[in-house]
Amino acid sequence: MNLLLRLGRRGILFALLSVAVIWSAFPIVFLIMGSFKPGGEIWAYPPSLLFEPTLASYRDLPTLAPMYLPNLWNSVVVTIVTTLATLALSVGAAFVFSRLRAGWLKGPALLVILVRMFPPIIVIIPLYPVFANLGLLDTLTPLVLAGIAFSVSISTLLLKTFIDDIPIELEEAAQIDGCGRVEAFVRVTLPLVTPAIGAIGLFVAITIWNDYLFPLVFTSTEARTAPVAIAIAINNPDGVKWGALLAMSTIHLAPMLALVMLLYRQLVTVMTVGAVKG
Numbered sequence: 001m002n003l004l005l006r007l008g009r010r011g012i013l014f015a016l017l018s019v020a021v022i023w024s025a026f027p028i029v030f031l032i033m034g035s036f037k038p039g040g041e042i043w044a045y046p047p048s049l050l051f052e053p054t055l056a057s058y059r060d061l062p063t064l065a066p067m068y069l070p071n072l073w074n075s076v077v078v079t080i081v082t083t084l085a086t087l088a089l090s091v092g093a094a095f096v097f098s099r100l101r102a103g104w105l106k107g108p109a110l111l112v113i114l115v116r117m118f119p120p121i122i123v124i125i126p127l128y129p130v131f132a133n134l135g136l137l138d139t140l141t142p143l144v145l146a147g148i149a150f151s152v153s154i155s156t157l158l159l160k161t162f163i164d165d166i167p168i169e170l171e172e173a174a175q176i177d178g179c180g181r182v183e184a185f186v187r188v189t190l191p192l193v194t195p196a197i198g199a200i201g202l203f204v205a206i207t208i209w210n211d212y213l214f215p216l217v218f219t220s221t222e223a224r225t226a227p228v229a230i231a232i233a234i235n236n237p238d239g240v241k242w243g244a245l246l247a248m249s250t251i252h253l254a255p256m257l258a259l260v261m262l263l264y265r266q267l268v269t270v271m272t273v274g275a276v277k278g
Helices: 002-035 069-101 103-117 118-134 142-162 168-176 180-192 196-208 213-218 226-234 242-262 262-276
Strands: none
Touching: 002 180, 069 118, 069 142, 069 180, 069 196, 069 226, 069 242, 103 142, 118 142, 118 213, 118 242, 142 168, 142 213, 168 180, 180 196, 196 242, 226 242, 242 262
16 A cells, blocks of 8 residues: 555656646747748647758848847857856855855845845946946946846855855865965865856856846847847847747757756756755
8 A cells, every 4th residue: 555655646746747847848849849840830730740840940040130140149258258257256255255254244245145136127227327428338348247246146145155065174274284275275175166166157157148138228239139139039020030030049048058968967966965955
């Protein structure tokens, strides 16, 4: 009876998990398949699972959406620069918050939390005239600066929790051997939190890559990013070119999907640590 009960529970859990996976994966599968379908079959009902793939939607992108590839390159530049800068600042800030037990650090720590609580639109309003007066509108600079400002807070807090779990005695032993305080952190602690840095970097990269609000407000043509270009394609007054739109969306999905697969081990490690801590 107990065996049947356990098997029944596992069957129910497996069924629920299967439904969740199918529900989550269906839009992605439809998106990718639709980008390779001929235009007349994209919205065919019932949907055709067997079809002759075509690259027409991708070949027509330079004609139907001539600015998409430059916009995509803008997204690449902003994401890479913002992610690297955020990680560099977060590592230093997390080290300070974790290892320095000074009372005056409570103020900056509270400020870091408060920054994350504000909706981005509240900060955009005062930032817009500042960037306008500096002549930075429709450039990548405000996107990078705003992205760092909103990413470094949560990245610092997440990274601090992992540094807190590394015994400080390891760094003290390295200092006895002649290392300075910062050198001991870099040589001993930093390699131990590399999986966390990779996972947090992926989180930041996905957030910046998919950001829509900042590029919408701070750019117009030259510095526009891919999410804004996709939104414009949806609202095309001449009619939506669904093949090109699905191709654009698939291209936009591919880099982050590849990063998730590449950093899968780091993500599993971070989630496992969080489960053990809980």
